[in-house]
Amino acid sequence: MASQNQVVSPSFLKCSQCALGKLCLPVGLDAKDMAELETIIESSSPYKDNESVYLSEQPFDRIFAVKSGVFKTVVIDANGNEHIVGFHLPGELFGLDAIYPQKYISSAVALGTSSVCGINYNELESLATKLPSLQRQLFSLMSKEVHTSQALAVEHSADQKLAGFILTLSTRYKQRGYSDTRINLIMPRRDIANHLNMAAETVSRLFKRFQNDGLLEIKRTDLSIINMEALKQLAGCASGQ
Amino acid sequence: MASQNQVVSPSFLKCSQCALGKLCLPVGLDAKDMAELETIIESSSPYKDNESVYLSEQPFDRIFAVKSGVFKTVVIDANGNEHIVGFHLPGELFGLDAIYPQKYISSAVALGTSSVCGINYNELESLATKLPSLQRQLFSLMSKEVHTSQALAVEHSADQKLAGFILTLSTRYKQRGYSDTRINLIMPRRDIANHLNMAAETVSRLFKRFQNDGLLEIKRTDLSIINMEALKQLAGCASGQ
DNA sequence: CGAACAATTGAACCGATTCAAGATGCGTGG
DNA sequence: CCACGCATCTTGAATCGGTTCAATTGTTCG
Numbered sequence: 001m002a003s004q005n006q007v008v009s010p011s012f013l014k015c016s017q018c019a020l021g022k023l024c025l026p027v028g029l030d031a032k033d034m035a036e037l038e039t040i041i042e043s044s045s046p047y048k049d050n051e052s053v054y055l056s057e058q059p060f061d062r063i064f065a066v067k068s069g070v071f072k073t074v075v076i077d078a079n080g081n082e083h084i085v086g087f088h089l090p091g092e093l094f095g096l097d098a099i100y101p102q103k104y105i106s107s108a109v110a111l112g113t114s115s116v117c118g119i120n121y122n123e124l125e126s127l128a129t130k131l132p133s134l135q136r137q138l139f140s141l142m143s144k145e146v147h148t149s150q151a152l153a154v155e156h157s158a159d160q161k162l163a164g165f166i167l168t169l170s171t172r173y174k175q176r177g178y179s180d181t182r183i184n185l186i187m188p189r190r191d192i193a194n195h196l197n198m199a200a201e202t203v204s205r206l207f208k209r210f211q212n213d214g215l216l217e218i219k220r221t222d223l224s225i226i227n228m229e230a231l232k233q234l235a236g237c238a239s240g241q
Numbered sequence: 242m243a244s245q246n247q248v249v250s251p252s253f254l255k256c257s258q259c260a261l262g263k264l265c266l267p268v269g270l271d272a273k274d275m276a277e278l279e280t281i282i283e284s285s286s287p288y289k290d291n292e293s294v295y296l297s298e299q300p301f302d303r304i305f306a307v308k309s310g311v312f313k314t315v316v317i318d319a320n321g322n323e324h325i326v327g328f329h330l331p332g333e334l335f336g337l338d339a340i341y342p343q344k345y346i347s348s349a350v351a352l353g354t355s356s357v358c359g360i361n362y363n364e365l366e367s368l369a370t371k372l373p374s375l376q377r378q379l380f381s382l383m384s385k386e387v388h389t390s391q392a393l394a395v396e397h398s399a400d401q402k403l404a405g406f407i408l409t410l411s412t413r414y415k416q417r418g419y420s421d422t423r424i425n426l427i428m429p430r431r432d433i434a435n436h437l438n439m440a441a442e443t444v445s446r447l448f449k450r451f452q453n454d455g456l457l458e459i460k461r462t463d464l465s466i467i468n469m470e471a472l473k474q475l476a477g478c479a480s481g482q
Numbered sequence: 483c484g485a486a487c488a489a490t491t492g493a494a495c496c497g498a499t500t501c502a503a504g505a506t507g508c509g510t511g512g
Numbered sequence: 513c514c515a516c517g518c519a520t521c522t523t524g525a526a527t528c529g530g531t532t533c534a535a536t537t538g539t540t541c542g
Contacts, residue, residue: 077395077477078473079477081477083395085394085395096384097391098384099380100381100382100384100385100388105388125373125380126373128376129376132367135366135369135370135376136366138380139380139383140340140341142340142380142383142384143340143341144341145383146383146386146387146390147341147342147346149390149391150326150327152394153326154316154318189522190521197397198498198499200520200522201498201499201500202497202498202499203521204521204522204523205522208522208523220506220507232319233319236318236320398530399529429488429489430488430489430490431488440530441488442490442532443530444489445489445490445491449490461489461538461539
């Protein structure tokens with residue numbers, strides 16, 4: 001099993017693992033279509049820890065696919081408080097929420113050394129008109145995004161939220177072919193806490209309790225899920241899907 | 242100003258007010274295109290209070306546009322607890338989260354007598370391939386949906402959440418041409434509370450405090466916003482825009 | 483008019499936050 | 513390689529916001 005946060009595929013431009021490629025291929029993109037998709041996908045040099053791909057309020061032109069590492073998207077409210085909207089794992093897209101307002105709502109920041117592919121949105125749209133399977137895939141992905149955002153709101157106790165969070169990571173890594181039981185929590189506790197709207201101390205205490213209860217083992221960034229079923233029950237299953 | 246929860250337009254099938262039509266028209270749908278869009282939009286008889294349009298787990302075939310009244314979408318977690326994912330006002334779409342899983346995730350329930358248009362999704366997809374402006378509009382709408390779901394997660398104190406909720410209603414009604422300061426809260430306190438993850442008692446207390454502080458006036462379902470700016474400040478602006 | 487439900491109000495309670503120390507791990511330079 | 517210093521994480525005790533429970537008032541509708 002490849003370790004997480006590594007480059008997804010030797011030639012990411014082949015798009016064999018990213019959110020677009022994964023489902024495009026089986027539904028009828030031939031080599032020519034695929035080649036055309038690849039022309040609008042641009043690779044970029046890696047970002048260092050804490051560097052940003054784009055900033056809030058900048059004009060929207062591209063969506064991004066994570067090639068390696070993890071990114072977080074962050075908004076800052078009127079009082080200057082940061083809120084982490086989401087974490088983005090290898091193969092996942094981000095920047096979709098900028099389509100409607102035509103500017104980036106959040107800022108995207110690398111967690112550790114990480115890299116992306118940029119995809120010009122206007123060109124992607126044009127291409128989607130020509131390739132029905134690509135259009136379908138895009139609709140599907142955005143629908144999934146809606147669902148994901150909503151799922152977060154369902155849980156309300158701190159236990160539920162943290163258990164749910166771990167499970168979504170597990171599921172998402174599994175979907176990309178990584179282990180679903182051994183996870184590298186590259187993001188600091190503070191970021192997890194912020195994302196789930198709770199105090200970092202609470203995250204710490206809960207991890208300890210989950211460990212004492214035999215649900216998982218955790219040492220710094222190294223998380224192993226021991227009892228997946230119990231975790232799902234705790235989360236109320238909303239995120240386990 | 243037309244009162245809320247009324248039929249949006251005499252002939253909704255003309256789609257002049259719904260989320261699809263509103264932006265389709267200015268971007269180049271001619272009469273023939275429009276006619277084609279209308280052929281896949283079906284009107285239905287009104288639903289009575291508490292009747293459901295679809296239930297969770299049912300196979301997905303259509304998305305829906307609210308013609309009149311209000312609908313709520315509800316999920317039930319593993320422990321049997323209900324959670325209200327969202328409220329849907331006249332002109333808005335719902336059911337988009339079912340595209341990815343190809344089955345309805347939530348159940349959609351009428352709040353008071355309400356009516357919808359159903360739109361066959363496969364046909365809509367096909368049509369979108371032929372009409373680039375329709376495709377663009379759909380992407381845009383789904384992006385907006387993502388943004389909306391995320392915005393909810395940003396607020397964390399009860400004050401912020403309730404203020405934010407009122408502001409989103411205000412904004413959304415305004416977008417459809419209704420008053421943004423006089424709102425009919427057709428949904429019971431219990432539902433508002435559930436949606437925002439708080440106790441109905443808290444909603445009650447907060448409404449009272451907001452009223453004492455001169456932010457708004459409320460009597461049962463009749464809400465008037467007095468001090469919009471103060472509300473926005475309270476909410477932290479995340480929902481204001 | 484009266485029954486059933488919805489909303490309000492008050493008081494006790496609890497989960498999670500906050501504040502304040504300590505512990506642990508990590509990179510840097512001696 | 514160890515020592516230092518910084519940042520992250522952990523742990524404990526006090527506090528607070530919001531919930532829960534219980535009782536009252538208000539509203540709707542047969």
